[in-house]
Amino acid sequence: MNLLAEAVGFGLVTAAVIALAAVGLSLQVSVTNFVNFAYGDFMTFGAYITYSANVAGLNFFPAVLVGAAGTGLLGVVSNWVIFRPLVKRKSRTLVLLICTVGLSFIVQNAMVLIWGTNSDRYTVSIGNALHIGPFLFTPGDLILIAVAFGLLALLHIFLQYTRFGTALRATSNNSDLAQACGIDTGRVITWTWAISGLFCAVAGVGLALETNTLRPALGFNELFVIFGAIILGGIGRVYGAMLGALIIGILTEVSGMFADPAYKGAIAFAVVVLVLLIRPQGLLPSRGRSA
Amino acid sequence: MLFFVLDLLTLGAINAIMAVGLNLQYGQAGILNFTYYTFIAIGAYIAAVTTLGKPTLTGGVEQYVLQWRLPWPLALLLAGAVAGVLGLVVVLIVIRRLRSDYLAIVTVSIGFIIWNVITNYIPLFNGSNGLFAVPYILNGATVTPIEYTLEVLVVSVVVLAACLWVARSIFRSPYGRVLRAIREDDVVAASFGKSTTGSRVWVFVIGCIMAGLAGAMLVFYISAWNPAGFLPQESFILMAAIVIGGPGNYWGAVLGTFIFIELLSEIERFLPNVGNGAAVGAGRAILIGILLIAVVRFRPDGLIPERWLRWYKTKGPLPSGPASGDPPHLVTGRRGPHRLWGWALSRGKS
Amino acid sequence: MLEIEDVEFAYGGSVAVAGCTFSVEQGQVTGLIGPNGAGKSTLLEIIAGGLIPSRGKLVFDGVEIQGVGRAKVAQLGIIRTFQTTRELSRLPVLENVVFAAPNQTGENVLASLFRRRSWAAQEAQLRVRAEELLEWVGLTRLREEPAGSLSGGQRRLLEIARALMAEPKLLLLDEPSAGVFPAVRQLIARRIREIVAQGITVLVVAHNMAFLAEVADDVVVMAEGRVLRRGPLEEVRADQAVVAAYLGGGHVGGTS
Numbered sequence: 001m002n003l004l005a006e007a008v009g010f011g012l013v014t015a016a017v018i019a020l021a022a023v024g025l026s027l028q029v030s031v032t033n034f035v036n037f038a039y040g041d042f043m044t045f046g047a048y049i050t051y052s053a054n055v056a057g058l059n060f061f062p063a064v065l066v067g068a069a070g071t072g073l074l075g076v077v078s079n080w081v082i083f084r085p086l087v088k089r090k091s092r093t094l095v096l097l098i099c100t101v102g103l104s105f106i107v108q109n110a111m112v113l114i115w116g117t118n119s120d121r122y123t124v125s126i127g128n129a130l131h132i133g134p135f136l137f138t139p140g141d142l143i144l145i146a147v148a149f150g151l152l153a154l155l156h157i158f159l160q161y162t163r164f165g166t167a168l169r170a171t172s173n174n175s176d177l178a179q180a181c182g183i184d185t186g187r188v189i190t191w192t193w194a195i196s197g198l199f200c201a202v203a204g205v206g207l208a209l210e211t212n213t214l215r216p217a218l219g220f221n222e223l224f225v226i227f228g229a230i231i232l233g234g235i236g237r238v239y240g241a242m243l244g245a246l247i248i249g250i251l252t253e254v255s256g257m258f259a260d261p262a263y264k265g266a267i268a269f270a271v272v273v274l275v276l277l278i279r280p281q282g283l284l285p286s287r288g289r290s291a
Numbered sequence: 292m293l294f295f296v297l298d299l300l301t302l303g304a305i306n307a308i309m310a311v312g313l314n315l316q317y318g319q320a321g322i323l324n325f326t327y328y329t330f331i332a333i334g335a336y337i338a339a340v341t342t343l344g345k346p347t348l349t350g351g352v353e354q355y356v357l358q359w360r361l362p363w364p365l366a367l368l369l370a371g372a373v374a375g376v377l378g379l380v381v382v383l384i385v386i387r388r389l390r391s392d393y394l395a396i397v398t399v400s401i402g403f404i405i406w407n408v409i410t411n412y413i414p415l416f417n418g419s420n421g422l423f424a425v426p427y428i429l430n431g432a433t434v435t436p437i438e439y440t441l442e443v444l445v446v447s448v449v450v451l452a453a454c455l456w457v458a459r460s461i462f463r464s465p466y467g468r469v470l471r472a473i474r475e476d477d478v479v480a481a482s483f484g485k486s487t488t489g490s491r492v493w494v495f496v497i498g499c500i501m502a503g504l505a506g507a508m509l510v511f512y513i514s515a516w517n518p519a520g521f522l523p524q525e526s527f528i529l530m531a532a533i534v535i536g537g538p539g540n541y542w543g544a545v546l547g548t549f550i551f552i553e554l555l556s557e558i559e560r561f562l563p564n565v566g567n568g569a570a571v572g573a574g575r576a577i578l579i580g581i582l583l584i585a586v587v588r589f590r591p592d593g594l595i596p597e598r599w600l601r602w603y604k605t606k607g608p609l610p611s612g613p614a615s616g617d618p619p620h621l622v623t624g625r626r627g628p629h630r631l632w633g634w635a636l637s638r639g640k641s
Numbered sequence: 642m643l644e645i646e647d648v649e650f651a652y653g654g655s656v657a658v659a660g661c662t663f664s665v666e667q668g669q670v671t672g673l674i675g676p677n678g679a680g681k682s683t684l685l686e687i688i689a690g691g692l693i694p695s696r697g698k699l700v701f702d703g704v705e706i707q708g709v710g711r712a713k714v715a716q717l718g719i720i721r722t723f724q725t726t727r728e729l730s731r732l733p734v735l736e737n738v739v740f741a742a743p744n745q746t747g748e749n750v751l752a753s754l755f756r757r758r759s760w761a762a763q764e765a766q767l768r769v770r771a772e773e774l775l776e777w778v779g780l781t782r783l784r785e786e787p788a789g790s791l792s793g794g795q796r797r798l799l800e801i802a803r804a805l806m807a808e809p810k811l812l813l814l815d816e817p818s819a820g821v822f823p824a825v826r827q828l829i830a831r832r833i834r835e836i837v838a839q840g841i842t843v844l845v846v847a848h849n850m851a852f853l854a855e856v857a858d859d860v861v862v863m864a865e866g867r868v869l870r871r872g873p874l875e876e877v878r879a880d881q882a883v884v885a886a887y888l889g890g891g892h893v894g895g896t897s
Contacts (some may be wrong), residue, residue, distance in 0.1 A: 035392045037399075037527075082584055091591075094323060094391045098534055099587055101325075102529050105580030108524075109573035195592065216315050220524075224403035227396045262411040265405045272385055276397065312840060464753030465745045465760060471741050475729040482689065483741045483807055484715035485748070493750040597731075598787070 001136060007253045009135035015249025016148035017206040021222070022229040022241035024199030024257040028075075030172035031234040032083070033178030034096040038104035039200060039226070043219030046201025047208040053124070056123060060187060064205050073206075074147055078103055084186075089150045094109035104220070111216040119169040151199065152242060159238070168192060203241050206225060225252075225265060228272040234282025243283065249271070297440045299557060304447035305508045306552050310533055310544035312501030313456045317530070318538035318597070319458070319467060319472030320494045323395045325526055326402030332521035333377055334370035334506025339422045339516055341366040347424075353417045363428040367507045369449075371603045373498050376505025382495045388633055402523050410518045421517020428511045429431050450508060458541045460496070462600065470494060501631075528552065528576070531583045539597025546595055551579055554610045642667040642842050643688070643719075643811055647864075648697030648707070649811070655823045659692070659850045659866035659893070662851055666813065670833060670843040670872065672857035679863040681842040681846045682724060685815055688844075689721045690714035701811065716743070718810030722817060724846075726796040728803075730789025734780060737799060738771040739764075741806040767806075774802040778832065801832060805867040811834065814845040818852045830855040 025039050036042070050067030065181055082099055122139045129138050145200045159165040170178040179185050207222060229248045231242020248268050255267040275283065309331060316322045337357075344360035346353040361369070385397050410419050427434070429442045450503050463466045473480040477487050510516045529552065536547015555575050586593060643665040658680040665671050671683050686692045688699060690711040699707045706714055706884040720741075728739050745767070746752060747760030775781050780796040783791060788799060795819055804812055814833070818826040826849070833856050837843055847853050853860065853874055860877050862869040864886035870877050877883055 029392075035396060037395070074533050082588075086588065091587075092391075094321070095591065097323065097392055097395055097586055098530070101531060102587070104527065104578040104585035105531070105576045105583070109576040109580070112569050112573040113577075221403075224400035227400050231393075231396065231400075235396075260411070263408065266407050269400055269404050274402070276384060280393075460754050460757075461750070464757075465747035466749055466753035468736060468740050469748050471736075472729055473733060475731060476713070476727055478691070479723075479727050479729065480714055480723060480740075481711035483803075484743055486712060490748070497750070536768065546769050592731075598733075600784075 003257060004254070005134035006136045007143075007257050008250055011250030011253035012145060013137070013141045013210065013249075014252055015208060015246045016145045017203050018222075018225055018229050019242050019248050020199050021147050021153065021203035022224045022233070022245045024156065024196040024203065024239055025226060026157075026230060026233070026236060026238045026241035028192055028196040028232075030238060031168065031175075031189055032079075032096075033236075035100070035235070036103075037038075037097065037100040037223075038078075038107055040219035040221070040223040041104050041107040041262065042071050042074060042197065042200045043204030043207065043222070044111060044214075044216060045074060045204070045219075046197070047214055047218065048120075049203035050201070050205050051120055051122060051208075051214055051289075053073035058089060060122075064202065067074070068198045068201040068207060071201035072194035074107070075193035075197035075200075078192055079189060084189075087134045096245070097153055108216055108220060116214065117216060121212065122209060122214070142210055144209070147202065148206075151202065155195075155199075155238075164188075165190070224269065228269050231272050232275055232283055234284050237282065237284055240282055240284045247283075294437050294440065297437065299553065300439055300555055300567065301444040301447060301512060303549050304444060304451050305505055305512065306548040307545040308447070308451050308454050308501055308505040308508065308587070309529060310496040310548040311451070311458050311534075311541050312505065313529060313533050314538060314541045314544035315458055315461065315494050315501070316498035316576035318533065318540070318544060319474070320463060320470045321391075322491060322493070322495055323391045323397045324398050324498070325530065326398040326405075326523070327498075327529055328504055328521045328523075328526040329366035329402045329405050330374045330378060330502035331506035332409075333405075334374045335371045335516045335520075336416045336422070337503070338363075338370040338510050338588045340416070340542060341369055342426050343422065343424070353420070353422065354414045355417050355422060356415055359429035359595075363511065367504060367511075370507035371500040371503040377499035378496045378499025378502075379492070382492050382500075389503060399523065399526075406518060406521065406523065417517075418516050421515060421519075421525070422510075425510050425514045425516075440512075443508065443509070447508050450478075450504055453540060454504070457497065457501075458557030462541070466490070469538075472591030472624045514556070518594040523530045524576075528579060529581050533593075533608050535579075535582055536595030539562070540595045540600050542600075542617060543593050543597075547593070553634070555579075642805055643844070644698075644700040645684070645688070646698045646700070647716060648684070648687060648699065650680075650687060650692060650694045652683075656866055658687065661697070661863070661867050663704060663861050663871060665842060665844050666859070667842050668840060669858040670837050670845060670856050671862070672853045672860040673846045673863065674848070674853065674860060674877075677868070678865075679886075681863055682815065684863070685721070685813055686843075687802040688714075689719065689813060695737055695777075708832065715807070718808075719813065720804045720807045720809035720811075721813035722797075722800040722815055724815040724819070726800050728788035728791070728799055731768045731787055733785050734775065734785040734788050734791070734799060735768070738774060738803050738806050739767050741803045742767050742770075743807055751768060771806060774805055777857065778802045779828070781819055783831035794825040797821055797829065798825070801829065805822050809841060812841055812843045814847075815847055816848065818847060818849055826852055827855070832846050849872070 014237070021039070021043060024037065029035050046067040049070040050063045052062035053066040058066065076197050077129060083096060086096055086099065111190055119248065128134050147258070167183045168188050168191075170181070173186050176190075204219055207218060211218070225248060229244035230241055232244030232247055251271055252264045252268040256264045259267060308347070313327050314326070316324050340355050340357040341359045341361045342363060342563065343355070343358065344356070345358050352400050354469035381398065381401060385394055387522060409416050412418070416422060428446065434442070461470070469480065471483050472485065473490060481487055494640070529548065532547040533544040534547070536545070537543020554577075592598070645664065646662055647697055648655075648658055648661045649656070661680070661684060661794075672859070675681050681690065687694050687707070690706065690709060690713065693708045698705055702717060704717060706717065706719075729740070743758065750830065752760055772781065772784070775784055776783060778801060780791075780795060780802065782800055783795065788796070788815055791799060801817065818829055821829070828850055833843060833845070845856060847856075857874055859872065860874045862872045862883050869886055870880050870883050
């Protein structure tokens with residue numbers, strides 16, 4: 001049983017990182033209606049900016065803030081330059097998707113040019129593992145879980161209890177209607193990219209810390225795990241993404257107990273495929289109606 | 292020099308087979324398959340393990356399945372068939388939700404998983420070391436490299452011609468028209484009684500078969516294959532290439548692949564080694580990314596658009612007056628009970 | 642021809658269609674009118690198979706059609722046009738029309754690859770018929786143009802030609818005259834009468850009273866999801882309950 005508890009513990013940490021990433025992506029998808037395939041690269045970008053800020057002399061946490069700001073900026077600029085003109089022309093989702101692929105090429109390879117392909121490391125380490133109850137955590141793990149929890153809670157409060165959060169939810173539900181009600185959807189979209197970038201960057205830093213590597217393809221390789229979480233929760237549903245992340249995180253680690261750990265990702269995704277076959281709209285109760 | 296040109300043409304032909312397959316799936320049917328390269332890889336692996344026979348003990352121990360020694364034409368067909376079956380499995384998984392972003396996500400993820408499994412499960416295809424010393428086709432073992440290149444070129448061109456014939460036949464048929472309609476607006480297509488899922492399953496499978504054939508030809512040519520050859524990014528690059536070239540037009544797809552997959556890779560060889568070793572490859576990818584966004588923005592149908600493929604002639608000179616008076620017969624009796632396969636033609640007056 | 646029995650549809654918290662019951666008679670044009678939010682478009686969508694009602698039945702020619710889906714409904718002979726035109730914008734006008742024909746033998750993989758002869762003759766016939774339809778609505782000159790480049794009125798005519806290509810038994814027209822010039826509106830009205838003269842039943846949702854006066858034999862008024870009144874247009878327009886439903890005073894309808 002100890003091993004199971006430990007696995008669940010690891011699962012929580014994994015879930016924390018995935019949740020941050022998946023929520024950021026879900027938020028963006030729910031408002032803009034297309035999936036950003038460069039998201040993994042945005043995560044890596046956030047991690048690298050943090051790294052450079054850290055190396056340049058900032059302490060770690062301020063460096064993370066810089067990373068978050070940088071990624072948010074990247075998202076906002078991408079939207080301004082690339083996506084907004086296309087949305088204005090009523091381009092199809094397919095077209096916007098292809099654009100995000102192009103963006104992925106640019107961002108990922110720009111990072112190769114700037115930082116090189118060697119693996120970098122943060123100067124901060126996550127510390128040594130301690131036994132806390134039945135679980136096995138490092139201080140870094142705990143901080144990560146706490147940060148994830150805190151950010152998600154803040155997001156929840158923001159979405160449900162502030163005016164801007166309500167505007168955001170309205171836009172994601174029906175942007176034409178929201179606009180007709182006087183909501184400045186352009187501003188909502190811009191801020192959504194910024195917030196999504198924030199979550200994305202923190203997730204990227206968390207990922208780099210947990211895997212103890214920092215390479216240009218870091219975030220890209222995690223894409224399918226994040227997608228798995230989103231599929232489980234339903235595309236575009238923020239709370240679903242949290243649930244999906246939790247399930248995938250724990251499933252991944254627990255399955256490592258029974259099978260070769262190299263296949264953790266494959267097993268977790270097999271579960272996602274199963275859900276796809278049985279309930280394609282995701283695990284949360286649906287709110288739509290069509291035939 | 293001759294070798295270089297022949298090499299270019301051979302790889303060009305093989306890449307063109309891939310392009311035609313992807314043109315069918317994405318260009319004609321609008322299905323976003325972001326893991327096309329996985330099917331190419333499966334084709335390559337199947338072709339390899341059905342011709343390699345037992346592993347030799349020299350040069351380390353290889354592990355892989357099947358270990359058959361079939362004649363290469365059979366291996367080629369098997370490669371296409373297995374890729375097609377895998378394609379059928381994939382499409383059946385996503386069949387209940389064929390919307391584009393959903394498909395994109397799921398196909399990418401399936402690609403990652405398969406890559407993951409192949410790399411880690413060594414008994415399958417020898418993991419990350421991959422397979423090598425795949426036997427030559429025809430009489431390749433006894434001829435010079437240039438002659439072998441020529442032989443592979445000829446076979447590839449034959450396969451390419453067959454694939455082009457398939458793509459063209461589909462395009463110029465009512466089936467192709469249904470695919471285009473579903474691609475443009477699936478609600479409208481359904482509102483006129485067309486079966487949206489059924490039509491698309493087959494075109495997806497055919498596209499995957501072509502991927503398998505291309506993979507087999509590739510492994511026959513370069514005699515080796517390993518996971519580094521089909522990283523998920525490769526599928527994205529292939530997709531980008533045909534989007535720029537003109538996805539809806541199979542010639543556009545071929546052109547796109549030729550320029551971006553092949554030409555740019557070859558040019559890389561001649562450029563000086565700038566910065567760190569990966570800089571040139573990175574530069575190429577950035578260029579493709581920028582071009583992709585630019586094409587999508589300013590010339591969305593690609594360099595060679597679909598509308599250049601006009602396939603029917605319309606009757607007579609165009610009248611220029613206002614709408615003529617008499618209405619045509621609107622009920623010709625052609626509608627009858629709807630037949631699933633439509634073999635019978637109900638006769639009507641017109 | 643089409644019986645709608647006690648159909649109900651709710652979306653989220655609101656009920657769009659509630660206990661709606663009426664029938665569409667064969668061989669005439671039935672108008673469907675009502676103030677905004679009355680549920681007309683929702684009902685049309687339900688008939689066309691795009692939505693599944695939470696309660697009730699729809700019987701077409703003796704067959705129950707609720708929940709069977711768009712494709713099956715179309716195969717049974719119910720063809721629709723859309724409130725905002727949904728033409729296949731990148732495809733040529735002619736293709737837009739030919740594609741709509743039912744029972745095309747060439748529409749499967751094997752036929753496209755190996756049995757060209759089985760559908761070549763049919764294809765030629767279909768093209769001739771499509772060209773006739775285009776001529777009838779006055780779009781012959783534009784047959785090679787991508788459908789998206791047409792004007793609003795031309796697109797409405799295209800949708801009608803396309804719908805007719807499908808040889809409907811029941812034609813559902815969703816605001817076919819909205820946003821077009823009066824001259825085109827009259828052309829559309831004339832064409833609809835010609836369609837009915839050949840035995841096709843029409844159900845048309847419209848707001849423009851002048852248009853309805855030219856076109857409809859009988860009118861059903863919906864308000865708040867149910868049927869309010871039914872009868873010839875003149876009677877219905879003067880009915881107090883109908884007037885109240887629209888504006889709470891003043892006469893019904895206008896010339897928009």
